[in-house]
Amino acid sequence: MLKLIKLEWKKNNIGKYARNAIILAAVLCLFIFALAYLGIANDPDTGVPDAAPGNGTISSPIELFTSMSFLIFTSVMLSSFIVSAYKNKTMNLMFSYPIKRQKILISQMLAVWSFNFVTLVVTKLLIYGCIILGSRFMVSSFPIDFNMASLGFYIQLIVKSIVVVSMSFIALFIGMAMKSSKATIISSFLLIILTQANVGDLTMANNAVFPVILIVISLVFAFFSICRAETSDLM
């Protein structure tokens, strides 16, 4: 499986995605740093951060913007690795190899999932690290509500990253069903709205049970994406 994943990275030019991920991480880091220390989100009249109810602390924008960005990034990669492969017929070639079709699809999904999981974790650590570093010299507009010395912080960071990256499997399923890369990416936007947005003070972003439900739904959709691969015709 590891070999298949490496081959997926190789043939899909993973270097290009790595470069883009670094740029994305840098932009996010700068943006969050500006939110915290340059006051770009502050209300010009009051000087207080203009945040939605319940999102007044620094971890909220960090989680929101990294999740949004990487959910889209993962969906773009999934559409390029899998949906486009069906469209440009390279999947015909893949399915002519003496390898189980499900194994091929799982390797493609894992190639994207693992890359984005690692990238998202590293990006979050970089941003949280920059905020902590900045707090030594400046005062943050948003209260700092995390402790990088606690184990709980890392567990939460990893769990949230798993949820976000896995959620893209829902977008993948929709994209595969509609045979459209655009549908994959648009679905990821809808997923962001569903999971990250808030109506007044109602939001699903901070619900404890919600990640578990999302993981289960994502895995079900991932299963649906590959379950009929062995017996269905490759159109």
Added chain:
Amino acid sequence: MPYILQTNHLTKTIGGKELVSNVNLHIKKGEIYGFLGPNGAGKTTVMKIITNLWKPTDGKVEIFGETLTPQSYEVLKRMGSIIEFPTFYDHMTGYENLKLHSEYMGYYNHGSIENALDMLDLTKAAGKPVKNYSLGMKERLGIARAILCKPELLILDEPTNGLDPVGMKQIRDLLKTLCTEYGITIMISSHILSEIESIANTVGVINHGMMMKEIGMKEIEQMNLAYIELSVMNTKKAAYVLSEKLGLINFKIIEDGQIRIYDNHVSTQELSKVLALNDVEVIAIGKKAETLEDYFLKMTAEVKNYVEAD
């Protein structure tokens, strides 16, 4: 007779439309099998089922003595194929594409990539990204990939599409070499008859999803397809001489002044002599052979009539 590949009553229906119906084909080990049919006849459908990309609605495929199932992955190791058109990872070079193919096939043989590139005259272009290849080069690279892992069975769906006449000849010669020197069995589909005629040992003719005929090239040659065409001034008199003086019964008056003699016992020399002796003025006389094209057209015309009558 042991067949390396055979299908039994192969049927494929998609959306209520029968793409192929009851196709029985038989390919012997070590032969070149020409799969002939006009566009839309069902050639690609059959080839997709053989390569396990599509699953049959009914009937079965036996390949290397095993019945093909959705789980038949091992047989794919022993096959090379091009279905429809060869696809590549365009940003990668020709060499990298072949290397990737070897990795997926689990085939590691030193020098095999260089050898395949050399056979298809692609050594110089091997380092270029495939996106810069011409259509003909991509077609040749597809064949290089198909033969790279020394398959026992090669399935080629119209592999000379996009090639110029020189390229076509090169591929024909290569396929002959692969068959005679390496013992590779080849199934090649085409709607260009002259391509198949010169290399195939057996041809299968498919039209409107139905297998019309499967026949060896030698049999075609022996099927009285050769004839003598005679142009005369007086058809009636000539016919009388042929039947009464020469005792021929297997001849046909095509049009006024033109007769085809299918009886292969009589020579042109004897014919001209007897006709001259009986005062029949001969304008032209010559031996002709019904080409595979005539045979193929006859076949497809028959099925067209059959379908229309249905």
